Amino acid sequence: MATERTPFLNVRSEIGRLKAVMLHRPGRELERITPQYLHELLFDDIPWLKKMREEHDGFANALRMKGCTVYYYEEMLADILNDEHVKVQLVTEVLEKCNIAHPDLEGLIRDFLLQKNSQEIAEILIAGLHKKDFPDIEREKRLVDYIKEEYPFYINPLPNLYFTRDPGAVIGNGLCVNAMNTHARDRETMILKYIYDYHPTFRKDLSPLWYSYDRKYSLEGGDILVLSERVIAVGCSERTSARGIEDLAMNLFRGDEKIKEVIAVQIPFTRAYMHLDTVFTMVDYDKFTIYPGVEDKVRVFRLTEGKTCPKVTPMENFQGALKEVLGLPAIQFIQSGGGDEVTAAREQWNDSTNTLAIAPGVVVTYNRNEASNATLRKHGIEVVEIEGSELVRGRGGPRCMSMPLARETI
Structure with missing residues (x-):
């Protein structure tokens, strides 16, 4: 039986059954985007709010149907x-x-x-x-x-807030309130820090703060993947800095006895590869969906605890690194778009690899990514499809739109 001294926050994997999540239901902030300010507000297109909210409600209901409790940022x-x-x-x-x-x-x-x-x-x-x-x-x-x-x-409005993954990330029993790379999103993290400090659900006294939004070096949640209770992967990307990864790693090593390694994955610094989870996500114990060609474009480094900064060791290749740190004899890379270059590129624009695992081998995806979804099913993955014709206009998928607060231990 849970006691009052049990932390509410608990994420020790990417694939454990999702028990609680924070979402933000799109609101009037999306109606305040105009063509003149698209770039400043990090958007590529003008969304239709009514349809977007219907789609987001469908997403939330799909999570509830799988036994997940939904908490809303705005509430x-x-x-x-x-x-x-x-x-x-x-x-x-x-x-x-x-x-x-x-x-x-x-x-x-x-x-x-x-x-x-x-x-x-x-x-x-x-x-x-x-x-x-x-x-x-x-x-x-x-x-x-x-x-x-x-x-x-x-x-200013906060139209990117429905992507709750980036401002915060739960690792173990603690929380990263991230330092965003762009000033347009700074208020999202500042407010999240207030929620962490003052909302009783977070049980701040039992949940350490691994990173704070006022730190100098950028770190965003789309780059953070909790591979297992002992290994965290962090993308070194357009949005997440190398120094931010180092600082997070040392905080985790010193504050969580279960976490032993952080794997830094350097991806191309372009908007097309905005975060690690836009090109790579975990879908089962030994299965990952990946955008074709990414494997050959990344560099991988193992970070372990040092005296004042992490010890950094280059690793030979991405697939080998994952097998080694997860202790698996083999892993499967499932290529989005069925591995077809043109189809993969088209569906990548609609976040085909940005899957949200809600249980081992069960993921939420956009229904429009037909080839990628069919490929996942061929590899034994259960795919829960949601409508996303308007949600996708902000350039993010189901993983981007969710901040897991608690998962079952696997």
């Missing part, structure tokens, strides 16, 4: 904002990070927000504060008002 944020101290502190910090550069205006916005209830504040902190949403209060204009008069927001 947990509203919960902690019921505490007056937390509300004042978080609103103040958000506005400081917005660089409004007009002390009087910042104070007026702060007062405006603090008069609202917790659900209203939570929505604004995620969907942003448009200038039209703020009352036209008479005040003396400063130079910054004229310089920024065409920019529509006082608080």
Whole structure:
């Protein structure tokens, strides 16, 4: 029987049965993307929110049907904002990070927000504060008002938040609140740190913080794969720095006696290979789905504990490294797109390799990736398909949209 001293957070593998997950249901922040600000907000296209929410609800329901409890980022944020101290502190910090550069205006916005209830504040902190949403209060204009008069927001929206994988990653019984590579996503991690600090579900006293969003070196959750209770893989990518991997590794070695190795996988530093999980995910004890050709483009390094920094040892090749660290006689690489170069490239654009394992040999994928899904089934993998014609416009799949909080031990 569980006791009050049992940590809630518990992820010791990529494939253990998923018991609890954090999602964010897409909201008004997606309706605030315009072509002019696509690049700044890290989007390639304009999504259709109504359809996107229907698809996301289908995703959440598919997880519930498999026995997983779904927690929503926005609801947990509203919960902690019921505490007056937390509300004042978080609103103040958000506005400081917005660089409004007009002390009087910042104070007026702060007062405006603090008069609202917790659900209203939570929505604004995620969907942003448009200038039209703020009352036209008479005040003396400063130079910054004229310089920024065409920019529509006082608080930027967070359209990438439905990809909850990147801001945070549970490893063992602890949490990484990641340092994002792009400033557009900084507030996502800052809010997650508040949820970790103040929401009782996280049981902070029993769950160490492995990494914090205010660290100098970038680290994102899409690059973190918990291969087993003793081995973590981290992609060294466009979004995750080598130094971030080293710092995380030392924190894990010193804080979790079960974790003995971190495998750093260097992938090409391009948007097409944004994170490790966009080209490679674990789907069973000895099976992995991979984008064709990636195996030959990566370099692999074993990190073990050193006195002040990890000891780094190059490994010969990716497949051999996985067999060695997992203690397996053989592993299978299942090529997305059935291994066909053209099909794989097309389905890679729709995140065919970004699978979410919800049990050993059971994964959630987008239904549009027909060839990749058929290939997985040929290799004995159960595929739970979801609709994703709009969700995919943000360039992420089921794994990107989920932050596992607890899995069964395997």
